[in-house]
Amino acid sequence: MAETTYIDAIRRALGEEMDRDAAVFLMGQDIAAFGGAFRASKGLFEKHGRLRVINTPLMESGAIGAALGAALVGKRPVLEMQFADFVSCGFNQIVNNVAKTYYRWEAPVPMVIRLPFGGGAGAGPFHSQSPEAWFAHTPGLCVVAPSTPRDALGMLKAAIRDPNPVIYLEHRFLYRREKEDLPEGDLLTPLGRAHVAREGRDVTILSWSWTLHESLAAAEELAKEGVSVEVIDLRTLSPLDEETIFASVRKTSKVLIVHEATITAGFGAELAARVADQCFEWLDGPVRRVAYADRPSPYNKKLELSLLPGRERITAALRKLARY
Amino acid sequence: MAAAKRSKPPPPNNPVPVATDPRVLRRAHFLMRLSRAWDARFEAMARVGRIGRWYSAVGNECTTVGTALALGANDAISTVHRDLGAVLTTYLDPTRLAPALFEDGDATPWDALRPSPQSLLDQLASQVFGRRGGFTRGVDRSFHYGLVRPDWGIRHVGMISHLGSMIPVAAGLALANLQDGNDRAVLGFIGEGATSQGDFHEALNLAGVMKLPLILVVENNRYAFSTPLSEQFACEKLSDRAPGYGIAGETIDGLDFDAVHAAMNRAVARARAGEGATLLECMLPRMRGHAEGDGSYELIPPAEREAYLRQDPLVRFEASLIERGHADVERIREVTEIARGIIEDAVERALLTEEPALTEATRPVFAPGEVATAFARQSTEVTGG
Ligand SMILES: Cc1ncc(C[n+]2csc(CCOP(=O)(O)OP(=O)(O)O)c2C)c(N)n1
Ligand SMILES: [Mg+2]
Numbered sequence: 001m002a003e004t005t006y007i008d009a010i011r012r013a014l015g016e017e018m019d020r021d022a023a024v025f026l027m028g029q030d031i032a033a034f035g036g037a038f039r040a041s042k043g044l045f046e047k048h049g050r051l052r053v054i055n056t057p058l059m060e061s062g063a064i065g066a067a068l069g070a071a072l073v074g075k076r077p078v079l080e081m082q083f084a085d086f087v088s089c090g091f092n093q094i095v096n097n098v099a100k101t102y103y104r105w106e107a108p109v110p111m112v113i114r115l116p117f118g119g120g121a122g123a124g125p126f127h128s129q130s131p132e133a134w135f136a137h138t139p140g141l142c143v144v145a146p147s148t149p150r151d152a153l154g155m156l157k158a159a160i161r162d163p164n165p166v167i168y169l170e171h172r173f174l175y176r177r178e179k180e181d182l183p184e185g186d187l188l189t190p191l192g193r194a195h196v197a198r199e200g201r202d203v204t205i206l207s208w209s210w211t212l213h214e215s216l217a218a219a220e221e222l223a224k225e226g227v228s229v230e231v232i233d234l235r236t237l238s239p240l241d242e243e244t245i246f247a248s249v250r251k252t253s254k255v256l257i258v259h260e261a262t263i264t265a266g267f268g269a270e271l272a273a274r275v276a277d278q279c280f281e282w283l284d285g286p287v288r289r290v291a292y293a294d295r296p297s298p299y300n301k302k303l304e305l306s307l308l309p310g311r312e313r314i315t316a317a318l319r320k321l322a323r324y
Numbered sequence: 325m326a327a328a329k330r331s332k333p334p335p336p337n338n339p340v341p342v343a344t345d346p347r348v349l350r351r352a353h354f355l356m357r358l359s360r361a362w363d364a365r366f367e368a369m370a371r372v373g374r375i376g377r378w379y380s381a382v383g384n385e386c387t388t389v390g391t392a393l394a395l396g397a398n399d400a401i402s403t404v405h406r407d408l409g410a411v412l413t414t415y416l417d418p419t420r421l422a423p424a425l426f427e428d429g430d431a432t433p434w435d436a437l438r439p440s441p442q443s444l445l446d447q448l449a450s451q452v453f454g455r456r457g458g459f460t461r462g463v464d465r466s467f468h469y470g471l472v473r474p475d476w477g478i479r480h481v482g483m484i485s486h487l488g489s490m491i492p493v494a495a496g497l498a499l500a501n502l503q504d505g506n507d508r509a510v511l512g513f514i515g516e517g518a519t520s521q522g523d524f525h526e527a528l529n530l531a532g533v534m535k536l537p538l539i540l541v542v543e544n545n546r547y548a549f550s551t552p553l554s555e556q557f558a559c560e561k562l563s564d565r566a567p568g569y570g571i572a573g574e575t576i577d578g579l580d581f582d583a584v585h586a587a588m589n590r591a592v593a594r595a596r597a598g599e600g601a602t603l604l605e606c607m608l609p610r611m612r613g614h615a616e617g618d619g620s621y622e623l624i625p626p627a628e629r630e631a632y633l634r635q636d637p638l639v640r641f642e643a644s645l646i647e648r649g650h651a652d653v654e655r656i657r658e659v660t661e662i663a664r665g666i667i668e669d670a671v672e673r674a675l676l677t678e679e680p681a682l683t684e685a686t687r688p689v690f691a692p693g694e695v696a697t698a699f700a701r702q703s704t705e706v707t708g709g
Contacts, residue, residue, distance in 0.1 A: 025503065051503045057533055062492040062526025069496020072472055072481055073400070075503065093523075096486050097493065099689075105460050105469040105482075108691035140689040163691035192698020239690075239699040277705060 004182045007175040009149040010040050010114075013156035014078065016186070018048055021076060024160055025052040027063055028080030028114075037082050038116055038175060060090035067111055068098050076110045076160060084117030084169065085129050098165045099140035108163035112156070118210055118260055119308055120173040122301035129297065130209075130261035135167045136238040136270065142191060143238040145169040147212040149180040151235055154189030162191060171210045178213075194241040196248070200230035203321055204248040206271055207258040208234040211290075211309055215258050218314035227322045237267055245271070246278050253284040254321050258314055263291035285324030290317045344582050347430050349650050352393055352581060354418050354425055356385040356638050357663035359409040364664075365671050366452070370616040375453075377618075379466075381406040383611035384543055386637035389413050390584035391511055391541050391604070394592050397434040397477025402494035402512040403467060404483045406543060410513065411448070411467070414480055416441040422662050437477040445666070449674030462680030463687070488514065488521025491540060495527040498536035498601075509595035511588075512540045516605075517548020519562055528603065532569035537595035538602075539588065543578070545608040550620050562605040571601040578606035579637040581644070609635040 004012065017024045025048075026041055032055040035042030045053040056063045060081060067077035081087045087094070094113065101109050119128035136143045142164055146152045152170060159166035197212060198219050207215045212233045219229035230248050234241070249255050255275055257268035272287040290309045298304050344352075363380045370378040381388065388409030392401060401407075401414050417435035419426040421442065451458030452466045459469040470481040481497065483490050494512030501508045518524065519542055531538045542562050546553055559565060566573020572594060576587045584606060591602035609632035613621025621629070645651040651659075690696035 054499075054534075057526075057529055059526045059530065061523055062495070062530055065489060065492025065523060065527065066496035066499055066530060069402075069481065069493040069498075070500040070503070071496075072470065072493070073474075073479060073497055073500045075500050092486055092489060093492070096484050097489050100484070101470075102691050103687065103689045104464045105471075106691075107470055107472060142690070142695045158694065162693050162695050164693065164695045166695070191694045192701070236698065239695065239702055241698065242702055274703075278703060 002181070003179050004149045004153070005176050006149045006152050006170070006178040007038055007040060009153035009182065010156055010170060011042060011044075013153045013160070014041060015044055015047075017157055017160040018044060018052065023074055024076045024078065025054065025070075026078050026080065027054045027056055027067055029056055029058055029082050031055060031080055036080055038172065040080065040114070060086050061093050064090040064093035064113065065097060068093065068101070068109060071109045071111045072101075072107055078112045078114065078160060080114045081116070083127050084115035084131055085126050087113065087115055087131060091134070094135065094141070094165070094167075095138045099138045101140075102164065103140055109165050110160075110163045111165045112159045112168050113165070114168045114170060116172050117169050118171040118173055119297050119304055120210065122299060122304055123297075124299035125296035128304070130169075130259070130292070132167070132169055132237055133261055133265060133267045136267050140165065141238065142166045142236065143169070144191060144236045145171070145209040146189070146235055147171075147174070147178075147209050147233050149178055150182060150187065151189045151195070151233075153182065154187045155191065155235065157186070158188050158191050166191070169209060173210050174213075189235070192236045192239050192241055194244040195233045195235055196230065196244065197233040198229065198231040200228040200252065202228045202252055203230070203254040203256060203318055204252045205229060205231045205256050205258055205314070205318075206234060206245060206268075207231065208237065209260065211258045211260050211314075214309070214311045215314055217311040218318055221311070221315050222318050222322070225319070227318065229318060240274070242274065242278065245275070249275055249279045250282045253282050254324060255283075255287045256314070256317055256321055257287070257289045257291075258309055259289075259291050260309060261292060262294050263289055264294050266291050285321055288317055288321055290314050344585055346650055348393055348585070349645060350426060350430060351418055352389050352585075353641065353645060353651070354422060354659055354663060355389045355393075355409060355413050355416070356641065357659050358412055358667060359385045359389065360638055361660075361664040361667040362408055365667050367616055378616045379405045379614070380612040380616060381408050383545065383609045383632070383637060384578075385409045386581045386641060387541065387543055387578045387584055387606040387608060388513070390581050391539070391588040394585060394588040395509065395511060397437055398474055398479055399508050400479035400481065400494070400497040400510045402481045402490050402497065402510065404487065404490065404513050404515065404518075405467060406515070407467070407513045410511070411480065414478055415444045415448075415471070421445075421666060425659055425662060434477045437475070439476055442670075445670045446673055449670045450677050453674050453677075454680070455674060455677045456680045457674070457677045461684050463684055487518035488523040490514075491523050491527035492530070494540070495531050495536055495538055498531065498538040499534065501537050502534065507537070507596040509537045509539060509592045512538065514540060514542055515548060516542050516544040516546070516553065516562060517551060517556055520556060528565070528569040528571060528601065531601035532571045535598065535600035537598075537600070539591040539595060540601070540603050542603065542605040543608055544605050545610045547610050547614070547620070547624065549614045550623050563603055566603040569601075569603075571603060573603040573605070575605040575607065578608040579635055579640050581637070581641045609633075609637070611636065
């Protein structure tokens with residue numbers, strides 16, 4: 001057993017899957033000898049060479065389109081966007097080409113697009129966004145956002161093996177902060193299955209990625225006040241594991257949805273709608289959300305922190321909800 | 325202004341080294357006539373409102389057939405909306421479809437891999453009508469699909485509506501060849517209008533940097549919907565862009581089958597030899613409007629329109645067949661009639677086929693696996709189906 005950080009787990013997944021299947025290859029900017037902006041592919045170029053760890057020019061749309069072409073003839077491309085924010089330059093390829101192919105003519109598109117995302121680093125409006133809702137809205141894409149090294153490893157491996165396009169959101173703030181002892185072996189996390197990260201009776205939190213950790217901290221705080229909070233780590237946003245979500249809500253009768261992305265038309269809105277539809281008779285309070293204000297992410301760290309949905313805001317929201 | 329300059333005849337072609345093989349000429353003639361007959365049939369239906377819209381490929385046949393004929397089994401093609409000729413060339417074994425027109429030795433080894441040409445034609449016709457028997461079984465229109473069947477030697481990736489988007493995909497098909505260490509080439513098509521898209525630049529730049537075995541054919545028919553060349557780009561010829569990407573480039577007279585085929589052969593040889601990509605700009609006559617009956621044809625000045633009609637590449641090709649003793653008038657008539665009959669039958673059969681089952685609308689968006697299973701588990705009340 002060795003202590004593995006979140007970014008180590010991603011590197012391990014890439015390495016193991018490249019060893020296992022010669023069709024798997026990596027594409028991205030500065031990912032070869034340099035190992036990528038966050039060193040996710042460090043060491044893989046030396047082992048697998050320039051045709052399996054491909055440095056592309058500074059491009060997103062064309063790289064995603066090229067990955068689609070390769071996938072259509074049997075390859076399993078794993079693309080790295082240098083920052084999730086830049087995926088907007090490849091939006092058309094993802095939503096119109098990649099996502100629609102299987103429905104249109106039943107050609108599987110095994111492809112993973114890795115998105116290093118999220119704020120907390122004072123990186124400003126163009127290096128801090130949480131774009132999951134852009135993709136969850138598009139039929140044909142699987143959208144995942146692991147919160148732990150164990151799931152970062154297991155979900156990336158599962159994503160690479162699945163015959164469908166997977167948008168894989170990896171939170172930059174967690175890269176070196178989250179550590180876990182991980183056993184050797186082929187560790188997979190099923191796609192499309194949420195995980196009960198903390199059991200509780202009084203309120204359910206639905207969250208993922210960085211805010212999952214903030215939610216756990218808030219739950220701990222509420223426990224001291226005698227409120228038992230259940231925290232669900234969605235892990236996969238689309239397709240959604242309704243079974244786990246609805247079971248928890250029907251048990252606690254109260255729901256708080258927490259995400260880092262901006263609130264309006266964020267994925268939390270979808271969760272709220274589904275819970276309202278399917279758990280109406282069980283609810284004892286409003287379905288509440290804690291999320292980012294409808295603003296770009298400001299550069300100054302104090303300004304950014306004032307908008308991030310961290311543990312204090314979650315704690316306050318939980319207290320209010322618990323009173324219903 | 326610049327428009328006048330560019331509507332002059334295209335610059336002279338590179339010297340054409342060899343007279344084209346008579347077997348290639350026979351095949352090309354039949355395939356071009358097949359493509360033309362298809363357009364004639366669908367244009368007629370569009371005129372009487374039996375189909376909503378038709379984008380004619382009349383004038384493009386020499387380029388689509390002349391380039392696609394230079395490919396071998398499992399080279400790949402990526403097509404857009406006026407590339408029926410390339411699709412037919414890739415899919416069909418003409419010697420089985422019209423045996424009366426071919427001689428012993430005309431069938432290629434690839435033909436032996438290809439499935440029944442009749443069944444592929446039927447599927448194609450059903451596809452265009454959005455019927456059950458089409459490649460997408462009703463969920464997408466005309467040439468918006470792909471057919472990747474390595475066992476048939478066919479790797480065809482069709483278009484999405486967003487023009488330009490398929491150029492990087494074609495580059496990716498070429499990248500896979502590079503990774504596999506084979507010598508297969510990829511042929512992509514694009515209209516001159518869509519060369520203004522960012523994906524054109526990104527894909528050709530990648531092709532240059534990685535020396536991808538890609539041939540991008542620009543079908544320059546001088547208009548994009550209503551937009552003339554002078555409002556589309558400011559360079560002299562689109563092939564002038566090739567050196568900017570570090571790839572080969574040629575501008576070819578798309579009226580001249582031999583020139584197109586020879587240029588494509590040169591490009592394929594470069595691709596197979598690992599020398600990288602080629603941008604082939606083919607100058608085509610605008611013989612039709614953008615879509616039948618949409619008013620765009622009337623925008624072309626009448627004198628220019630008439631000049632294009634006189635430049636019909638298929639008529640020129642047939643004249644050259646006669647001139648060079650490859651065919652006589654009777655043979656031309658026979659090929660034309662047989663092609664017309666084949667298309668007529670395929671269309672009639674397709675019109676008798678059934679509409680798709682309504683369940684096609686809600687068919688899976690995910691290929692079978694964990695994700696598809698998770699998608700199916702979601703409640704239909706909240707997923708809308
Ligand atoms: C990205 C995109 N923008 C706009 C359109 C609408 N559109 C369809 S065909 C067309 C003109 C295409 O011109 P060109 O590329 O020259 O091909 P041609 O039709 O002349 O063969 C346009 C503008 C489109 N399909 N895709
Ligand atoms: Mg055009």
